[in-house]
Amino acid sequence: MNSLSGAGASRLEGKVVLVTGGGTGLGRSVVLAVARAGGDVALTYHTSDDGAREAADQARELGVRCEVRALDVRNQHEVSDAVDWTVATFGRLDGLVNNAGVMPEHPFLEITAEQWDDVMRTDLTGAFYASQAAIPVMLDGGGGSIVNIASRLGQVGWPGVAHYASAKAGSIALMKSISREFGQRGIRANAVSPGVMNTDMGRTVMEGEIGRKRMAELPLGRFAEPEEVADAVVFLLSDESALFLGQTLCPNAGGLMP
Numbered sequence: 001m002n003s004l005s006g007a008g009a010s011r012l013e014g015k016v017v018l019v020t021g022g023g024t025g026l027g028r029s030v031v032l033a034v035a036r037a038g039g040d041v042a043l044t045y046h047t048s049d050d051g052a053r054e055a056a057d058q059a060r061e062l063g064v065r066c067e068v069r070a071l072d073v074r075n076q077h078e079v080s081d082a083v084d085w086t087v088a089t090f091g092r093l094d095g096l097v098n099n100a101g102v103m104p105e106h107p108f109l110e111i112t113a114e115q116w117d118d119v120m121r122t123d124l125t126g127a128f129y130a131s132q133a134a135i136p137v138m139l140d141g142g143g144g145s146i147v148n149i150a151s152r153l154g155q156v157g158w159p160g161v162a163h164y165a166s167a168k169a170g171s172i173a174l175m176k177s178i179s180r181e182f183g184q185r186g187i188r189a190n191a192v193s194p195g196v197m198n199t200d201m202g203r204t205v206m207e208g209e210i211g212r213k214r215m216a217e218l219p220l221g222r223f224a225e226p227e228e229v230a231d232a233v234v235f236l237l238s239d240e241s242a243l244f245l246g247q248t249l250c251p252n253a254g255g256l257m258p
Contacts, residue, residue, distance in 0.1 A: 011238040012039030016090040018083065020044050020073055020130060021100030023052030025199035026149065026226045030097055033230035034237065035059035035066065039095070042086040044071035046100065065090065073100045073126025074118075083133040092141050095237040096134045098127035098171065099149045103164045116163045123167035124174070131178060135187055143186025147236045148175045150193040152252050168193075172248055179246035188245050190236045194229045195252030219254035 017034045021027040023045035031041050032055065041059055043066055045052035052068050059066035067089050071082045086093050101123040106115055127148050138144030153161060154168025175189035182189075196214055215223065232249045235241050250256060 009036065010038045011234060011240065012037040012095075015039045015094035015237070016042065016086065016092050017095035017097060017237060018042040018044070018086050018093060018130070018134065019097045019099055020071065020126065021046065023048030023050075023055060026194070026197060026229055027097075027099040028055045029226035029230040030099060030233050031055050031059055031066070032062070033227065033234045034095075035062040035064045037234050037238065038064065039237070040065040040090055041067075042082075042090065042093075043068045044073075044082055044100075046070070046072055071100075073129065074121040076129045079126065079129040080133045083130070083137060087137055093134055093137045094141065094144050096130055096138075096144070096146045097149065097233060097237070098130055098146070100126055101149065101164075101167075103161060105160045106163070107160060108162045111163055119163040120167050120170075123164065124170040127171050127174060131174070131189070135178070135182060138187055139182070139185055144188075145237045145241070146175060146178060146187065146189040147233050148172070148189070148191045149233075150191040150248065152193055152195045152250070152256050155193060155248075155250075155256060155258060176246040183245045188236075188241070190241070190244050190246065191248040192229060192232045192236065193248050193250050193252070194224055195250075195255045197224045197226050197229060199226050214255070217255050218252075222253060224251055224253055 017039050019031050022031045022043040031043050034041050043056055056066040056068045072078050148171040150171050151168040153165040157165050172191050175191050178189035229251045232251050
């Protein structure tokens, strides 16, 4: 029994959510948002060991269970083992947030095959591996929700990040395909496609001339906080989004209105 109270505190009560890349940035905000909503969290990370363990401690302070495991989403066996570990630890799996990702910047003509493959394997193939491993478990449990973290750049394309934008566009198509194939069996897959956020990754864009130009495009007049984007993820994980299948939510301050 958790000790949460207040509006929305029980939206995910009784549910278990696996979050990849949960040690920093948006992933960390998602972990804490799930915890505030009453959900238990299986938190995986690649390199941010200290950040992941701090996030787990903060989640536990909110009255939920949160366990931590290192994971390289590029490795299919590691991903499958992480799903098995989640079920062995918590007894079930109700939600999956495919958040792990990288966004290197390279001019298009200078992207090497190795750089292209690394971004694709991290940002898209990892989501495929995790979804493929999680869906049978969710089906056994009567259903579940998968949320892919996409990007505004995956919807519009962008110079210097063709590999990242392509992978994020692929993650949108992936969740639509999953919803069409498994929707009638209780699996919902959706995406959250944020714009620039006030995270370590986002601040590299926010600062300087590029940031000023991007800010001028936003009707809201400010960039997003990761906690605001995490709220959209929690909505898609919750039963409140029962009619949402194959949808992309765009918390981007109005920078893109699809």
